[in-house]
Amino acid sequence: MSKSTFESKDIYTSSSTPSKNTQLLSTHSSNITPAKIDWQMDDTGNMVPVSGEFGDVYFSHADGLAESRHVFLAHNQLPERLANLAPKQCFTIAELGFGTGLNFLATWQLWQQLRVQNPKLATAKLHFISTEKFPIPLADLTQILALWGQRAPELTTLIELLLEAYPPLIAGCHRLNFFDDNLTVDIWLGDAAESLAKLANNPSSSHAPYVDAWFLDGFAPSCNSTLWADSIFAQMQRLSCPNTTAATYSCAGIVKRALQDCGFQIKKVQGFGRKREMLTAIMTDAAKLEESNSDSTDHTYNQPAHNSHSIIIGAGVSGLLTAWSLANRGIQVTLLDKSAPLAGASGNPRALLAPKMTPIHHVDEHLHTIGYLYSSRLYRRLNIDAEKSGLVPILEPTGALDLLMKANIGTEQIADYPDEMATTLSYEQAQNVSGLKTQDLSENLYLPKSGLVNPQALKATILTHPLIHFQQVDVKSISETEASVCIEGNNQNKQAISINADNVVICAAFESHQLDKRIFDCRKIRGQLSWFTPTIEQLKILPKIPLKYSGYCALFTAQAGDGQLNTVVEEQPQFLLGASFIRNDTDIDIRQEEHQISREKLVTAIPEMGSVIPTDLSLWQGRAGIRTQTPDYHPIVGVLADSKRIWVMSAMGAKGYAIAPICAEALTDMMLGAFAPLSTAMLVRLSPNRTRLQTPLT
Ligand code: SAM
Numbered sequence: 001m002s003k004s005t006f007e008s009k010d011i012y013t014s015s016s017t018p019s020k021n022t023q024l025l026s027t028h029s030s031n032i033t034p035a036k037i038d039w040q041m042d043d044t045g046n047m048v049p050v051s052g053e054f055g056d057v058y059f060s061h062a063d064g065l066a067e068s069r070h071v072f073l074a075h076n077q078l079p080e081r082l083a084n085l086a087p088k089q090c091f092t093i094a095e096l097g098f099g100t101g102l103n104f105l106a107t108w109q110l111w112q113q114l115r116v117q118n119p120k121l122a123t124a125k126l127h128f129i130s131t132e133k134f135p136i137p138l139a140d141l142t143q144i145l146a147l148w149g150q151r152a153p154e155l156t157t158l159i160e161l162l163l164e165a166y167p168p169l170i171a172g173c174h175r176l177n178f179f180d181d182n183l184t185v186d187i188w189l190g191d192a193a194e195s196l197a198k199l200a201n202n203p204s205s206s207h208a209p210y211v212d213a214w215f216l217d218g219f220a221p222s223c224n225s226t227l228w229a230d231s232i233f234a235q236m237q238r239l240s241c242p243n244t245t246a247a248t249y250s251c252a253g254i255v256k257r258a259l260q261d262c263g264f265q266i267k268k269v270q271g272f273g274r275k276r277e278m279l280t281a282i283m284t285d286a287a288k289l290e291e292s293n294s295d296s297t298d299h300t301y302n303q304p305a306h307n308s309h310s311i312i313i314g315a316g317v318s319g320l321l322t323a324w325s326l327a328n329r330g331i332q333v334t335l336l337d338k339s340a341p342l343a344g345a346s347g348n349p350r351a352l353l354a355p356k357m358t359p360i361h362h363v364d365e366h367l368h369t370i371g372y373l374y375s376s377r378l379y380r381r382l383n384i385d386a387e388k389s390g391l392v393p394i395l396e397p398t399g400a401l402d403l404l405m406k407a408n409i410g411t412e413q414i415a416d417y418p419d420e421m422a423t424t425l426s427y428e429q430a431q432n433v434s435g436l437k438t439q440d441l442s443e444n445l446y447l448p449k450s451g452l453v454n455p456q457a458l459k460a461t462i463l464t465h466p467l468i469h470f471q472q473v474d475v476k477s478i479s480e481t482e483a484s485v486c487i488e489g490n491n492q493n494k495q496a497i498s499i500n501a502d503n504v505v506i507c508a509a510f511e512s513h514q515l516d517k518r519i520f521d522c523r524k525i526r527g528q529l530s531w532f533t534p535t536i537e538q539l540k541i542l543p544k545i546p547l548k549y550s551g552y553c554a555l556f557t558a559q560a561g562d563g564q565l566n567t568v569v570e571e572q573p574q575f576l577l578g579a580s581f582i583r584n585d586t587d588i589d590i591r592q593e594e595h596q597i598s599r600e601k602l603v604t605a606i607p608e609m610g611s612v613i614p615t616d617l618s619l620w621q622g623r624a625g626i627r628t629q630t631p632d633y634h635p636i637v638g639v640l641a642d643s644k645r646i647w648v649m650s651a652m653g654a655k656g657y658a659i660a661p662i663c664a665e666a667l668t669d670m671m672l673g674a675f676a677p678l679s680t681a682m683l684v685r686l687s688p689n690r691t692r693l694q695t696p697l698t
Pocket of ligand 1: 035057058059095096097098101102103104131132133135190191217218224226227
């Protein structure tokens with residue numbers, strides 16, 4: 001048997017070598033090229049998926065699942081290592097080549113089994129990071145995984161959950177959280193070496209994250225050398241710590257040498273089935289690690305900072321989402337606000353979840369896109385939980401139509417996006433979905449995953465988490481010692497109160513600066529949202545889908561609970577328009593003239609609305625809030641200068657419901673010493689201590 005056959009992923013593939021498809025097949029012109037799947041018959045008469053790009057099989061049909069378990073799980077000693085995790089400990093696996101997700105599914109299933117067998121794993125966490133340059137389109141993946149659903153029924157539920165969460169094929173990090181299993185999956189779409197280089201593990205931090213186990217699962221080095229390149233091994237060295245392991249089916253000379261050169265001790269072991277050998281490796285060379293982490297820190301590898309209790313100040317969207325992320329990692333959260341949750345700018349009756357778009361070549365570093373995709377996945381997931389508990393859904397998946405009147409992207413650039421994220425509707429389709437009759441709809445952006453977030457419902461779900469406790473406290477001061485933080489303030493009854501915790505996160509929007517002067521004193525922008533109860537006649541003519549123009553409008557039906565936050569008629573349709581935008585105004589009174597501004601914005605953009613939107617504004621309701629914005633428009637997320645325990649998450653502008661969920665995940669990862677779903681460069685852009693925030697506003 002030739003070496004190359006031996007090195008291939010599968011020695012049982014049909015004798016005809018798959019044709020090498022050198023033409024990159026791209027359905028859109030981003031830097032992501034979807035995989036082209038060829039189906040070929042192996043010598044047992046079964047069809048197996050083959051990469052059209054590289055001409056190698058994704059897994060052997062003979063028993064790809066057993067091979068995965070043998071090579072990657074058993075030879076990284078995952079059954080033993082995962083079973084022995086300490087409470088709240090996070091174990092990180094990094095994989096080169098997500099492919100069909102079979103390795104991931106096998107790992108997930110093992111993790112589930114271990115959690116059932118070992119109740120002490122209840123708060124331990126598994127973080128699976130994978131990279132993929134040529135992701136498999138959902139339709140192909142569904143077909144491929146259907147095979148495994150039949151052959152391995154134990155995977156059926158996991159396959160369904162994976163397919164449900166599978167991201168659109170857009171470059172960048174896509175975080176999938178499976179909260180029930182304490183499992184986080186980050187799929188970095190793009191070149192593996194570039195993606196690994198973006199993982200932030202600030203080695204000067206005493207609790208920087210490291211990879212515990214590597215799955216080296218590129219196609220055979222003879223088919224695709226990029227996953228076995230020096231740049232990959234350099235990243236492995238940077239991201240590994242003593243006792244990090246690696247496993248691969250390949251025993252190619254270049255793989256052995258490269259692993260040894262970056263500090264791993266390698267061992268050949270029995271391969272799977274008829275394959276004679278495979279490689280396992282363990283990081284033993286401390287000198288190599290110091291070389292790649294060239295700082296003077298005395299490392300305590302993979303030791304999270306002691307953290308069992310966090311205080312969050314501010315129960316708006318930032319505070320609620322931060323509480324949610326921390327609580328899902330087993331951290332006790334005391335959530336404080338001087339008023340009730342969502343009393344400030346986050347408490348609108350509905351928030352339109354729609355991203356600011358960017359040309360696709362910027363998308364992997366675009367917080368709004370990454371945040372929007374994560375939020376829409378999270379809210380859909382929470383909808384399922386809400387439904388099970390008989391709660392009101394968090395997201396009404398309406399889609400949205402942007403008339404591109406104030407957009408920084410045109411239809412040509414929209415065409416670069418996969419349709420499931422963004423597309424342009426034909427004139428007729430746009431008329432049908434919107435119900436508009438005379439508007440010029442030839443230019444439009446349709447966002448199928450967009451929808452209306454119900455803040456009250458989101459709050460209700462988050463506050464049911466057993467680890468989150470809300471208390472009404474007006475915080476007056478925060479003090480930090482080496483071992484803890486302490487906040488002092490007054491409770492509802494004006495009694496003095498003090499609370500200690502391991503750390504504190506300030507999520508107090510424009511008032512954050514008052515709590516700690518190191519936090520930038522942001523721009524304050526008043527925004528008023530308006531709504532009214534339409535008549536049956538008006539209902540027939542009002543737009544049927546949320547619309548964006550220079551403002552936005554949406555029809556929604558008020559749900560039970562909405563009345564707690566706003567004056568709405570529950571169970572009745574309401575028509576919402578917004579919003580005004582008034583700088584340096586922190587009053588929150590409701591103003592007729594701002595109802596009028598929102599009315600005019602709509603009627604100017606869509607003249608046919610002139611006859612429908614009432615001119616008597618006396619029955620309109622409204623809510624005014626203060627948005628917080630930095631001069632560079634990025635939010636503020638991170639630890640304060642010269643502090644170990646005081647963190648901030650603020651300045652979400654008007655986009656809190658789109659970006660707070662991913663920012664909260666990143667903040668939580670930084671606090672707990674895990675890999676964030678944002679690149680190092682992005683975390684620098686969000687830092688409270690960035691240069692742009694050193695000069696106060698004039
Ligand atoms: N682990 C996968 C599974 O469980 O199905 C199989 C992985 S397959 C053998 C190798 C994967 O590496 C392919 O999906 C391929 O598209 C991907 N790949 C190839 N070159 C890459 C690169 N430079 N960066 C990231 N992924 C790459």
